[in-house]
Amino acid sequence: MRGTGQRESIRVTYQKKLMVCLGVAVLITAMIHGCVSVTAQMSSGERLYRANCASCHRLIGPEEHDAAMWSHYVDEYGTGLDEVQKREVLVYLTQGK
Numbered sequence: 001m002r003g004t005g006q007r008e009s010i011r012v013t014y015q016k017k018l019m020v021c022l023g024v025a026v027l028i029t030a031m032i033h034g035c036v037s038v039t040a041q042m043s044s045g046e047r048l049y050r051a052n053c054a055s056c057h058r059l060i061g062p063e064e065h066d067a068a069m070w071s072h073y074v075d076e077y078g079t080g081l082d083e084v085q086k087r088e089v090l091v092y093l094t095q096g097k
């Protein structure tokens with residue numbers, strides 16, 4: 001009786017582990033797939049710009065301001081971005097990538 005119970009709990013543990021592994025595998029596959037398909041279309045600067053700079057007003061076209069003005073605006077409005085992210089946004093706005 002006791003033996004059967006032990007085997008049962010070992011099997012349950014094994015199944016749980018299998019489920020976790022499967023879950024992780026699916027998650028990683030989804031993440032890789034997501035990253036690849038997004039970066040294939042957009043630079044991270046463009047993504048940051050779209051995500052952070054169009055909540056209060058329309059998405060302003062990169063061609064609407066010159067590099068000096070963009071630098072000023074990204075500094076003024078990019079309060080939620082760190083220095084690296086600001087650079088990426090600026091590169092996108094001034095060099096299109």
Ligand code: HEC
Nearest residue numbers: 049052053054055056057060064065073074077078079089
């Ligand atoms: C919290 C709200 C808010 C966010 C987020 C925001 N802005 Fe703005 N932005 C404004 C407001 C308000 C104005 C209008 C100020 C004015 O016209 O005097 C403005 C104006 C501008 C202008 C000048 C107006 C124009 O049409 O050219 C630019 C350029 C600009 N923002 C760029 C950015 C960029 C780049 C980001 C992201 C880093 C950003 N904004 C994020 C509120 C925001």
